[in-house]
Amino acid sequence: MARPADPHAMQPSRPGRTRTAPPQVPDDFWTRPRMRTYLLFDATGIVYLLVGLVALRVAWALRDGKAAWDALLASFAHPAYLAFHGLALVCALFVGVRFFRLFPKAQPAHIGPAKPPPRPVLHAMLYAAWIGITLVLLAILGGVWPK
Amino acid sequence: MASDGGESKLRTFVVTRFDPDKDQVPKTQSYQVPCRPDWKVLDALNFIKDEIDPTLSHRWSCRMAVCGSCGMNVDGEPKLTCKTSLADYGDTVEIAPLANFPIIRDLVIEMDGFMEKFKAVKPWIIAAKEKAAEEGTYEQSPEQLAAFKQFSMCINCMLCYAACPVVSKEPDFLGPAAIALGHRYNMDSRDEGASERNAVFRGDGTVFHCSYANECSEVCPKNVDPAAAVNQAKLNAVIDWATSFVVKRSR
Numbered sequence: 001m002a003r004p005a006d007p008h009a010m011q012p013s014r015p016g017r018t019r020t021a022p023p024q025v026p027d028d029f030w031t032r033p034r035m036r037t038y039l040l041f042d043a044t045g046i047v048y049l050l051v052g053l054v055a056l057r058v059a060w061a062l063r064d065g066k067a068a069w070d071a072l073l074a075s076f077a078h079p080a081y082l083a084f085h086g087l088a089l090v091c092a093l094f095v096g097v098r099f100f101r102l103f104p105k106a107q108p109a110h111i112g113p114a115k116p117p118p119r120p121v122l123h124a125m126l127y128a129a130w131i132g133i134t135l136v137l138l139a140i141l142g143g144v145w146p147k
Numbered sequence: 148m149a150s151d152g153g154e155s156k157l158r159t160f161v162v163t164r165f166d167p168d169k170d171q172v173p174k175t176q177s178y179q180v181p182c183r184p185d186w187k188v189l190d191a192l193n194f195i196k197d198e199i200d201p202t203l204s205h206r207w208s209c210r211m212a213v214c215g216s217c218g219m220n221v222d223g224e225p226k227l228t229c230k231t232s233l234a235d236y237g238d239t240v241e242i243a244p245l246a247n248f249p250i251i252r253d254l255v256i257e258m259d260g261f262m263e264k265f266k267a268v269k270p271w272i273i274a275a276k277e278k279a280a281e282e283g284t285y286e287q288s289p290e291q292l293a294a295f296k297q298f299s300m301c302i303n304c305m306l307c308y309a310a311c312p313v314v315s316k317e318p319d320f321l322g323p324a325a326i327a328l329g330h331r332y333n334m335d336s337r338d339e340g341a342s343e344r345n346a347v348f349r350g351d352g353t354v355f356h357c358s359y360a361n362e363c364s365e366v367c368p369k370n371v372d373p374a375a376a377v378n379q380a381k382l383n384a385v386i387d388w389a390t391s392f393v394v395k396r397s398r
Binding site for chain 1: 163172246248251252257259261294295312316318322334358361372374378383
């Protein structure tokens with residue numbers, strides 16, 4: 001059913017003539033499908049925090065020399081690390097798709113005389129940039145480019 | 148029960164009740180209603196009011212999704228009850244007042260807080276100098292109209308406030324409809340008050356509370372897309388603040 005929301009939500013600055021009941025929200029507000037997707041979107045921040053910590057570990061290994069670096073690379077083959085990186089990839093894809101869906105409509109109709117391109121074009125540009133940058137990074141990490 | 152619209156079906160409506168003279172907190176009451184297949188939720192509420200329980204209070208007026216009066220939470224989702232078909236719901240339907248608003252009585256919510264937020268964004272044309280009547284009308288091209296027309300279609304039904312997860316946590320947040328309306332005037336080629344409104348957007352009721360959950364646009368019955376307005380307003384407010392250091396304001 002319903003539970004109390006913030007008692008000050010949408011309250012007028014001065015009380016009205018009639019006594020009112022405090023605002024309510026549906027009990028299952030946070031578990032509805034759209035809200036669940038939104039919360040998952042926010043929760044991916046935790047995964048990115050962990051990815052950041054892994055990046056710090058990589059930096060420390062670089063500082064500590066070749067043996068530490070080789071040990072780090074070996075540890076990345078552990079199933080737990082593989083699963084974590086798989087999860088990070090899923091999170092990145094999820095956030096990317098949601099962001100690209102919402103980003104175009106957040107663009108102002110114009111900034112001064114400049115106008116953004118039509119939304120389908122903006123969508124295409126975002127995905128093209130995403131795929132292009134990913135391919136460049138893969139080429140660099142795979143040693144294919146630059147020669 | 149047979150009727151022109153086909154066989155009636157008995158449905159249970161669990162309706163929120165609150166009498167400010169008797170109740171401390173809202174409670175629910177169930178009603179059995181023989182509903183025709185073509186009925187909207189509002190038809191069932193009017194049946195309850197007319198045939199079962201005349202003490203039930205709810206707002207409605209136009210019955211064609213224009214006046215914005217009949218917004219309620221139907222099975223937890225903010226809906227215009229005159230536009231919401233019962234055929235999309237099960238045998239039991241929960242009707243509650245719009246979430247996030249104080250409740251005056253039963254399904255009637257307190258709107259004064261909403262109206263204060265509306266007024267705060269100065270929803271009128273602000274001109275540096277009023278044009279004399281003999282100078283003719285303000286002209287606007289179709290392209291200039293297109294920049295804000297979508298945001299002017301709001302019917303003030305407040306469904307977006309009931310859906311917004313920020314409104315329920317940040318009482319000072321101006322909210323989707325008010326920001327969309329302010330943004331509508333900012334985008335109007337006849338208006339010169341954008342810097343005043345942007346100062347409001349950046350102030351206590353800041354647009355930056357919005358976390359872009361997009362719920363307001365999901366529930367908007369007129370496809371106004373308030374989430375787009377709020378997030379465009381965020382960017383415009385920042386640009387306006389940054390340019391204020393180098394461009395002298397005329398007002």
